[in-house]
Amino acid sequence: MGKKRKHSEAAAVSNGDKDETATERPKRTLLGFKDGSTEENKESSIVTFRNKEKVLVTCSRRISYRYRHLMLNLVSLLPHCKKDNKVESKDAKGATLNELVELKSCSSCLFFECRKGKDLYLWMSKCPNGPSVKFLVNAVHTMEELKLTGNHLKGSRPILTFSSNFDKQPHWKLLKEMFMQIFGTPKDHRKSKPFYDHVFVFSILDDHVWFRNYQISCPHTGTTQKIDRGDLEKMTLVEVGPRFCLNPIKIFGGSFGGPTLYENPFYVAPNQIRSLEKKQKAGKYAKKVKAKTRRKMHQLSNPLEVDEFADMWKE
Numbered sequence: 001m002g003k004k005r006k007h008s009e010a011a012a013v014s015n016g017d018k019d020e021t022a023t024e025r026p027k028r029t030l031l032g033f034k035d036g037s038t039e040e041n042k043e044s045s046i047v048t049f050r051n052k053e054k055v056l057v058t059c060s061r062r063i064s065y066r067y068r069h070l071m072l073n074l075v076s077l078l079p080h081c082k083k084d085n086k087v088e089s090k091d092a093k094g095a096t097l098n099e100l101v102e103l104k105s106c107s108s109c110l111f112f113e114c115r116k117g118k119d120l121y122l123w124m125s126k127c128p129n130g131p132s133v134k135f136l137v138n139a140v141h142t143m144e145e146l147k148l149t150g151n152h153l154k155g156s157r158p159i160l161t162f163s164s165n166f167d168k169q170p171h172w173k174l175l176k177e178m179f180m181q182i183f184g185t186p187k188d189h190r191k192s193k194p195f196y197d198h199v200f201v202f203s204i205l206d207d208h209v210w211f212r213n214y215q216i217s218c219p220h221t222g223t224t225q226k227i228d229r230g231d232l233e234k235m236t237l238v239e240v241g242p243r244f245c246l247n248p249i250k251i252f253g254g255s256f257g258g259p260t261l262y263e264n265p266f267y268v269a270p271n272q273i274r275s276l277e278k279k280q281k282a283g284k285y286a287k288k289v290k291a292k293t294r295r296k297m298h299q300l301s302n303p304l305e306v307d308e309f310a311d312m313w314k315e
Helices: 007-021 065-077 093-103 170-183 270-301
Strands: 027-029 032-034 055-059 081-083 108-115 119-126 132-141 156-162 193-205 208-217 236-239 243-254 257-263
Touching (some): 065 081, 065 108, 065 132, 119 170, 156 170, 170 193, 170 243, 170 257
Parallel strands (some): 055 081, 156 193
Antiparallel strands (some): 027 032, 108 119, 119 132, 132 243, 193 208, 208 236, 208 243, 243 257
């Protein structure tokens, strides 16, 4: 039998083989893989950025079924999101949600907060340092409710389109950047498809952000799957859903709180709207009571003359 080779000699031989055949694996950083391991070649090293955006989607307790369906529709549209259990919407919800985002290794959060079973608020936050936005959600229509004819593959990447109003004021620019980071599916994500077949439309009208989701429908000529140039002009958009409207309330510098960067001067709380409606109804009732009293006073002040033929048929 031959002698066993020493451990040091075997390691030297293996290192020699590695140098001759295989190249060293590039160093991994927070931004991706970096070429050039020595400090002298830092300037000439190439850093490849990889988007690792993950979104945590959760809601508060006692949320209505309609708003819960809206949340599930967004979960199905965002393949890079993670769904979590319901969270109690108390004063300390910011610390709880930041801890959940850290545990789930996410970088953003969408929190649906329902109050009084009627009003839906959407918190959109970049964790853990902010900024964060609080919206009031109106005009909610889910996919199941609308029964639209559009249909696209689950997990496909969307094309984000924004109206020109997003570039006019600084708070709209900030919202545009947050929408791009949260709703944009990262490239080469393991749950996403490598092609585009639907469009997310964000448009501003009356200081509200309107959201629409459309399928890109294109007719095919022949049995081949390739699209001719003439067919590109015949592309149409078919709405898939859901629909909703976002009314921005405040923009905070931190995650779920912090200094106020922007406050909407045209925002009216739903409680104030309901109280004004009650006052209007109460005013209508008061007007009816006053009209009845005026009618009675008019009858007493102007009595009718006695009719001489009133008792003629009673005899």
